[in-house]
Amino acid sequence: MKVLVIGQGGREHALVWKLSQSPQVTKIYCAPGNAGTSQHAENVDISDADIDQLLAFAKREKIDLTVPGPEVPLVLGVVDQFRKAGLTIFGPTKAAAELEGSKTFAKQIMRGAKVPTADYITFDNLNRAVNYIHERCGGGRFASNERPMNVTNEEGELFQRTNPLWEQPIVVKADGLAAGKGVRVCHDADEALEFVRDCLAGNRFGEAGSRVIIEECLMGEEASILAIVDGKTIVTLDASQDHKAAYDDDQGPNTGGMGAYCPTPVIDAAMMDQITQTILIPLVHEMKRKGCPFGGVLYAGIMMTRQGPKVLEFNVRFGDPETQPVLMRLKSDLFEMLYAAAQGKLRDVPEPEWDPRPAVCVVMASKGYPGDYEKGFAIRGLDPKSDSETSRVFHAGTSIKDGKIVNSGGRVLGVTALGDNLDQAKLNAYERVKGIRWEGAWCRKDISDKARPKTEANVEETKVETDEV
Template identity: 50%
Template sequence: MKIAVIGSGGREHALAWKLSQSRHTEKLYAVPGNPGMADIAECVSGIDIEDNDAIVKFAKDKEIDLVVIGPEVPLTNGVVDALSAEGIKAFGPTGKAAELEGSKVYAKLVMKRYGIPTARYEVFGDAGRARVYVRQMRQPFAIKADGLAAGKGVILTKDADEAVAAIDTIMTDKAFGEAGSRVVIEEFMQGEEASVLAFTDGKTIVPMVPSQDHKAVYDGDKGPNTGGMGTYAPAPVITPDIMDRVKKEILEPMVEAMNKEGRPYKGCLYAGLMITDKGPKVVEFNARFGDPETQVVLPLLKSDLVEVMLACIDGTLDKTPIEWSDGAAVCVVMASGGYPRSYEKGKEITGLDAAKADGDIVFHAGTKNVDGKIVTNGGRVLGVVGQAENIKAAVDKAYEGVKKISFDKEYHRTDIAHRALERL
């Protein structure tokens, strides 16, 4: 099969890496891809991945059999609809189904309508009314931009002053553009966060190995939120009993709800969860693979990813066995100094060949090839993954890989998987 992966980040590199291992993959394209993906796929630049017509034309010209969409914007733009209309198989939800991520307001309304556990909330399209509300309530809140904000549109606040400042940042200063035209103001949920991604064909749901992201930029979960500074899987906070509740109380009801809404959901359904003393509650839904969760979940997948994706598209997931490794995986993100605020690009990266020679898994996220040299080209630059028989060994392996790689002003957290290690 000829397969194309849409996107250029660490998640897309992980997807391409896993797809390249399939017995069905004859030719792999990455649009636009990155220098790391170039080792396993033909990278194709010059195509706007947010232009559905351009993606369809490329797929038709190259006679692509399967298109795998990584980022959220093409999905919410309806690229799956456009490809499907031309008879091209595409992994991911339709544009209407992807609104589950595209609009936090819509997601909350669906959860409320169908009784899916989540935080209490209010929606505001007027900054003045939002300010009045948080000053009256005087409690911790999560202030969320309604639309897509590259995983950074949530501000956690401890009191009314911080909540007002967050509202101003999102709605008045437009820190996230038009995504902040409306805000969802949620009660602050106490507990431990975790992510459960699931394959679904719109009927059958198969949860993946649970993982935990580290959003805050600094050790000890301090500092501003990022797109994710590291992940590990499995996350022990998701016990077998909790996973059973997640499937029965959250994943299955949501897929059923989307069918009732006339928006059948196929692809990867990502549930960001808070494990509270009353059980799992939804923080957010995403309509695609997580980043950097994908970088630790897919290394643990023993089954053929192409076969699983085709089953999701064709509605045969119930007939497709999916197997997982018993071990663990840990991803440490190597970032540009200053991220998630201003940072410099163009720093030469050394040690990649040494890491590769030692068999380390290194996913490129923000890199660029300049005259044969790999340089930094983003805030999150690399994801170094350690895979081993348990979390402790995987942590050690990941950080051993990190030590081999360097670039000017490189920064990474030193405590990835600390919650899992504290449970040992």
């Protein structure tokens, strides 16, 4: 069987690596791929957004299964085009991909399915959004005390509020795709106003920011649920936990993800069953009822609140970096699962088997990320022979220049390791991190610490000493 993986990140490297283990797979292509995917597949110089060229290639090479990694080709309709041409592809249609392509659409679907999520309001008009923020908080910082305050909106209208201070943050989101950077947790009105203006007036995210959602900030522990879906059958994978904030202790701006671990103690078997029954199944039923049945990877970002699990967001593809530790633990044949799902026969595939050992993935990033960063620095310490059953380096933002592997993206590597327990998995991952260098390389030092009781004292053995590694 020939397989085409679309994308060029760490997720795609992990997919290529895992698919290559299947005895049914004879050849893998990755478009466009990176320096790491070339270890297991033949890279093809086609953009993941160039649907016409991807389709022409798949026809020419008689590809048996195509697996899109990122959200962009899915939202552009790659699945529709491939199926129209009679090709087997794993993923949601363009209509179903709106679950990630538009946060407003996702909220409407959740409302119809009675899926628990944050209260929200949508704006495509700057003045109305600004007025709402002023009305809600009067321009003060989030706090519990009360005091009167006069504020003025964009049109010079005067507001007076007896409770201008917010008791908890709000979340402002660009409605469309923004590469993981279109969400701001706002701790005061100035932050909210700045981000809203950036989206609606500053064209920060282009068309993706032409509409914004303002919603309540859910409090609790986060978890990522990945499920394989064929429209009728749902197979959940072991839960993981991502680390979105750039810096330790969840400080700094949001990123595409600075690390993840799997499994997470936040989700036990009973809770996974509850999430399946109250979130995943109702969502899949509602999508079918709306005329856009869902097939592919259903990614539910969950917040475990005091009221129970609530959905932060839905994505329609494998998460990145969650895919790396999840697939590191998966013992089943991934190709068999995805091929069956693409054909609507997921029910015929055995339940996935898992390595009982936990896995930790630490993302190494370029200096300046998630803002501007420099590219082209040679990466030292990347010997594929060092990869083993217990540790592996997945390439995300890498390329080959003058025969050397260099950084070409913000998130560069996902250093992933197994261990007999979570502490050992973390230690194994950071030991690999210490042996990899390029100018300006850095990472978070606390990946997986959320899973450990705050009273535990054995932090020193897994500690990374500096921000730059």
